[in-house]
Amino acid sequence: MKVCILGIDGYLGWSLALYLKNRGHNVWGVDNGYRRSIVNRVGSDSLIPILTMEARRKLLADFYKGNIATSYADLKQMFTNHKPDAIVHFAEQPSAPYSMKSVRTCVETQVNNIVGTLNVLWAMKETCPEAHLLKLGTMGEYGTPNMPIPEGYFEIEYRNCKDRLPFPKQAGSWYHQTKVTDTNHIAMACNQWGLRATDIMQGVVYGAHIDDAENEPVWWTRFDYDECFGTVINRFCVQAALGMPCTVYGKGGQTRGFININDSMRCFELSMLNPPKAGEHRVFNQFGDLFSIEELGRLVCECAHKHFGLIKAEYGSVENPRIEAEEHFYLPECVQLRNLGFRPRNFNDELVKLLGACVGFAKHAKPEAIAPKTKWR
């Protein structure tokens, strides 16, 4: 299959490139290096050393440097030349805290993400309307409603009428709002232009690298742990590795879906191998386990004690810089990918590997990058 990866230089993009290459697919991609520069701008860097973009471009022939949000003509030309069967779109600003810092970072995030996705949709319409778009959304699009969260759409009855409607979204940051907007736009492009798309509401991805990259340093992917670009599990693991408390934001009852990076790759592959039909906007909820942040902190500390002798690792708490429910109902569905064969790995087994990587590279960490500095209000 000819697969285009937009944002191929990122955490998921570089991993997916290797994963799909190793499984016989013809992979090419685009990146503008935005993630590298923006992480540097907030004073951090990947914990695990990675190749430069130039070196990666030498390793993978069809790795184009370009900005999909500003260079529509180039994007269209690439689609015309390569005729992709599947387009995996990761090329977005991925940090909620970064988007909340100021009107400047808010607008930067919004324009980059929304215009990038609009350009992809128009370029598909004009050059490859039969291709399958796999778009990275987030479970955060749904917020935390007081009811089970279906996969994108639900059948409801209201005042004696029935319809199948998009499930209401309640995103909690300017970044998350861009994903909601993208979802609305993709749904319309499928409905009106007949495009086909899988819109992937992914949980928090964890893992230092995919199995395929274990002994191949050129294929190591970036690993962020700072307050902006590091996920909660990455921050906890680096804190534990540094002998610092794993700092939960507020009460810690915030519950989220988590998925291992190998499982994430497998899910993208399952989606690709089982495409939606023309005109279908298919929404997958993509996660393995559900944990509250407090539970997650305890699991990381237990793992640190038991497997690495880090007896100082402990669970702590700081004032929540975000505005979010700290105790809530949470029951998202994840049925369609399971029906396609997805079986999540064991969380604790994978956590040992992740924490091992953090312990191994802890000497590169800047502890001051972890504490929250960006406030929602």
Add this chain to the structure above:
Amino acid sequence: MKVCILGIDGYLGWSLALYLKNRGHNVWGVDNGYRRSIVNRVGSDSLIPILTMEARRKLLADFYKGNIATSYADLKQMFTNHKPDAIVHFAEQPSAPYSMKSVRTCVETQVNNIVGTLNVLWAMKETCPEAHLLKLGTMGEYGTPNMPIPEGYFEIEYRNCKDRLPFPKQAGSWYHQTKVTDTNHIAMACNQWGLRATDIMQGVVYGAHIDDAENEPVWWTRFDYDECFGTVINRFCVQAALGMPCTVYGKGGQTRGFININDSMRCFELSMLNPPKAGEHRVFNQFGDLFSIEELGRLVCECAHKHFGLIKAEYGSVENPRIEAEEHFYLPECVQLRNLGFRPRNFNDELVKLLGACVGFAKHAKPEAIAPKTKWR
């Protein structure tokens, strides 16, 4: 009350300025002339002659020239200087067909509208968090679901759980999508920053001018009738005045809410005088009558025959350039404004006045501007 009108040079903006001035409010506003230039760009102009922006600025002291989407610092400075009690935000690209023409007009519409509203929210947060934002949305945000449409939010039960959630949106053009995105953003700003807003899902506004402007040509407001910027009722009235068939798109079963321009002004005033509380995102559905496009065509033709002797006025049909349900259930609620005292005017009485204005100015019309040229697919 100190009222800021963003987009004060437009159809509603200029009318509201006069309406509020006449009722003792202190009105100031901002416009960049975008509407004038964009209508010229598609080859049309206001049917009814209006003052130049410069002449209007001489008439109304505090009428600033500026672009709220590109000049955040100026917007913030104006809010700081004027300390508005209410901010009425009309400053958006308002045409669905224009937004569907190309990737360029789509992105132009999206960035202009979304960034403009984000700038307003940030500037309010930073300078006047107590002010009341009245934001112009559209009934088109909801699409045409197979159930009654509540005002923004609804209480539902799903899988034995209950919650009050935003009503799902199903917009049908890139323009309508910007209004959905704005709604999501305003809801978040109210929820997280404690702003107060009335988000107004308005139907199609009709009327050549408000009563106050009848004998005051300097206060006449623009009147668009071309395929991009003219609403269906404006196009029908100009077609009837020119002795051309009133061309319905497709079957004509598309049903929409309509509101007279005087009623629209009264609704904005009612909202202003009854502001929401801090942190509240209040959604009003704002319309008077519901008509299918076919019914509307018949009403316009009847009025043309009976009151103006335009015996050639007839109902016609063209292939629908849009993608929309041409026959559907439609039952939107409009309860809150009625509870505040809103009573719609009689449609047929107001239609006579509107058609009279179109007959009076018909010699200015370019008939070729009316036929649909922009296709959705």
